[in-house]
Amino acid sequence: MQPNSPQLVTTIDELRKKLLEVRRAGRRIGLVPTMGALHEGHLSLVLASRESCDFTVVTIFVNPTQFGPDEDLDSYPRTLDADMRALARCGADLVFAPANSEVYLPGHQTWVEVDTVAKPLEGSCRPTHFRGVTTVVMKLFNMVGAEAAFFGQKDYQQALVIRRMADDLNVPTEIHICPIIREADGLAMSSRNAYLSSIAREQAVVLSKSLRLAEELVDRGELDAGQIIERMREVISAADLAKIQYITLADPQTLEPVEEISGETLAALAVVVEDTRLIDNCLLLPGK
Numbered sequence: 001m002q003p004n005s006p007q008l009v010t011t012i013d014e015l016r017k018k019l020l021e022v023r024r025a026g027r028r029i030g031l032v033p034t035m036g037a038l039h040e041g042h043l044s045l046v047l048a049s050r051e052s053c054d055f056t057v058v059t060i061f062v063n064p065t066q067f068g069p070d071e072d073l074d075s076y077p078r079t080l081d082a083d084m085r086a087l088a089r090c091g092a093d094l095v096f097a098p099a100n101s102e103v104y105l106p107g108h109q110t111w112v113e114v115d116t117v118a119k120p121l122e123g124s125c126r127p128t129h130f131r132g133v134t135t136v137v138m139k140l141f142n143m144v145g146a147e148a149a150f151f152g153q154k155d156y157q158q159a160l161v162i163r164r165m166a167d168d169l170n171v172p173t174e175i176h177i178c179p180i181i182r183e184a185d186g187l188a189m190s191s192r193n194a195y196l197s198s199i200a201r202e203q204a205v206v207l208s209k210s211l212r213l214a215e216e217l218v219d220r221g222e223l224d225a226g227q228i229i230e231r232m233r234e235v236i237s238a239a240d241l242a243k244i245q246y247i248t249l250a251d252p253q254t255l256e257p258v259e260e261i262s263g264e265t266l267a268a269l270a271v272v273v274e275d276t277r278l279i280d281n282c283l284l285l286p287g288k
């Protein structure tokens with residue numbers, strides 16, 4: 001049997017009308033914000049929403065304000081038909097896929113900006129990125145008014161920044177962070193993996209390999225962050241197409257770098273493989 005396709009709406013008016021009915025019926029609304037080009041990672045967020053909510057809204061919007069001037073806004077994959085089919089299979093109820101002009105009015109000049117936690121790592125490589133993310137996510141929160149919203153741990157800093165924003169601005173939506181979904185060889189799923197040539201795809205496995213090595217080293221009692229980063233760097237440098245942007249071991253809440261692993265620690269990295277920028281992370285737990 002053909003699964004039911006979610007309803008597709010493109011305007012804020014239609015979205016609000018539909019969600020008013022849902023709310024009146026006493027149903028709990030879950031929100032999964034995406035930029036489309038959906039993969040199993042996104043679909044796991046939809047499933048998480050379905051587990052704790054009665055009605056799941058997926059937004060598909062390639063948000064121009066989170067791309068830097070030299071980034072891949074124009075080439076970012078746009079695959080609405082395939083996305084709709086995948087969302088039908090996993091039981092999303094409604095898809096909101098607005099045009100740019102629906103989200104950003106002419107003369108738009110209001111920004112939501114999170115301070116310290118948005119500055120290092122991704123913030124230092126992509127200086128205007130988080131301002132675009134927090135602005136659009138706040139807009140989506142206001143448009144949808146969901147009880148809960150679901151984000152992936154793959155974008156660890158993004159999730160932290162959004163949680164900070166939601167706490168600081170008294171957003172009533174619960175923020176859920178769901179585990180990273182990986183390919184069989186360990187590569188974290190990402191819409192940008194589609195850009196990888198076959199040789200770059202083979203080499204991209206060094207990101208997750210370096211994180212597994214960090215976990216093994218910590219399990220074996222290595223607590224010196226410098227040593228661990230050095231060993232991760234060696235793994236990545238073995239791939240000749242890979243260029244490291246950063247590798248950090250940091251406090252998982254403040255993102256301040258640590259010198260010694262004394263409690264739960266974030267290992268995070270950004271690597272350009274051929275022309276594709278990839279990120280990945282894991283939480284290291286000493287004495288596990």
Ligand code: PAF
Pocket residue numbers: 033034035061063066133136137155158
């Ligand atoms: O993670 C993403 O896909 C985007 O940054 C988000 C949260 C949908 C905002 O555009």
